[in-house]
Amino acid sequence: MTTDESEAVDAFERLGLTSYEAKVFIALHRLGSGAARDVADVTDVPRSQVYSVAESLENRGLLEIQQSNPIRYRPVSIEEAQQTLEDRFERERERAFDYVDAVKQEATSEETQEDIWTVRSRERVDDRAVDLLSGATEKIVIGMRLPELLTESIVRTLEERAAAGVSVIAISRTDEIRERLDAVDGVDVETPPAYREGDQRSGRIVIADDDGILLSVVDDDGSETAIWSSGSLFASVLIQLIDASDELRHDPE
Numbered sequence: 464m465t466t467d468e469s470e471a472v473d474a475f476e477r478l479g480l481t482s483y484e485a486k487v488f489i490a491l492h493r494l495g496s497g498a499a500r501d502v503a504d505v506t507d508v509p510r511s512q513v514y515s516v517a518e519s520l521e522n523r524g525l526l527e528i529q530q531s532n533p534i535r536y537r538p539v540s541i542e543e544a545q546q547t548l549e550d551r552f553e554r555e556r557e558r559a560f561d562y563v564d565a566v567k568q569e570a571t572s573e574e575t576q577e578d579i580w581t582v583r584s585r586e587r588v589d590d591r592a593v594d595l596l597s598g599a600t601e602k603i604v605i606g607m608r609l610p611e612l613l614t615e616s617i618v619r620t621l622e623e624r625a626a627a628g629v630s631v632i633a634i635s636r637t638d639e640i641r642e643r644l645d646a647v648d649g650v651d652v653e654t655p656p657a658y659r660e661g662d663q664r665s666g667r668i669v670i671a672d673d674d675g676i677l678l679s680v681v682d683d684d685g686s687e688t689a690i691w692s693s694g695s696l697f698a699s700v701l702i703q704l705i706d707a708s709d710e711l712r713h714d715p716e
Contacts, residue, residue: 478548479555480523483508483516488525488538496529496537523547578695581688588679588689589614592669595693596620599629599671606634606655607667609681613640618647625649634668670705674698 468489475485490506491497499517503510517536520526524547529535538544582591593616596603603624607613625631625648633644633652644650666679666687676698679689692698 479551481516481519483512484520484523484525487513487516487536488520488544491526491536491538492541496535498533498535500533502536523551578697579690579692581690583686583688585612585685585687588667588677588687589616591689591691592667592677593617593620595669595671595675595677595691596624598675598693599624600627601629601672602670603629603631604634604670605632605668607640608635608637608665610637610639610643612667612681612687613643618643621650622647670702673702676702 471489472482472485475488476482480488486506486508487502490502490508493505494501499510499513502508502513502517508516514534517526517528520538521528524539525544526536526538529537539547582588589612592605596605596617597620603621605617605621621631621633621644631650633640633650634655635641635644635652636655641652644652664680664682666681666689667677668679669675669677669691671693674695675691675693677689677691679687681687692701
């Protein structure tokens with residue numbers, strides 16, 4: 464892949480170099496070696512700035528300085544520079560995520576955590592649904608009306624959970640969905656109550672055990688948005704309300 468110099472400079476900046484450092488480093492590889500004047504001649508870095516930039520690059524382990532008159536600079540090999548930047552990136556990555564992990568552990572002990580989360584886009588909703596289903600150990604209830612929402616990853620996860628002894632109930636009025644899930648061993652397929660026939664915006668409902676739930680809606684443009692909660696009071700109460708609502712509608716007395 465051919466990259467022009469401005470793109471290369473941008474890439475070096477994303478790796479932690481300044482614009483001037485990237486330009487000097489590239490210039491020295493173009494020259495092989497050179498003094499500040501030589502570098503300034505082939506780049507837009509002012510000669511007065513080359514000295515400090517070169518010192519910074521030396522500190523980063525990306526060039527060597529020859530104490531001559533005038534002072535000359537030579538870049539380390541591309542392989543050495545690449546390894547140096549990779550090592551630095553790895554150290555910074557560990558430092559950053561170690562801190563985030565420590566903060567996260569502190570936050571989990573607080574009582575102010577959010578119980579309800581929102582995810583947007585069909586792919587992300589699908590990933591979250593699979594996560595909830597995968598964690599179920601006793602019971603799964605899943606419902607949907609659109610065949611395209613019954614993805615291969617969901618079918619595979621339902622099959623795996625059913626094989627592990629989890630009770631799996633699938634609810635749909637759509638023939639294509641019912642036929643597909645009827646073919647999965649261990650999945651019981653049911654028809655939703657008549658009072659839900661007019662629902663044209665529902666996407667999916669996923670209930671995992673008694674403490675994980677996902678509810679989604681499908682907009683007119685086909686995009687999907689879901690709320691979900693797991694291991695929270697909100698999830699358990701909502702699941703109880705859904706169960707109670709179905710019981711009342713089946714047995715109003």
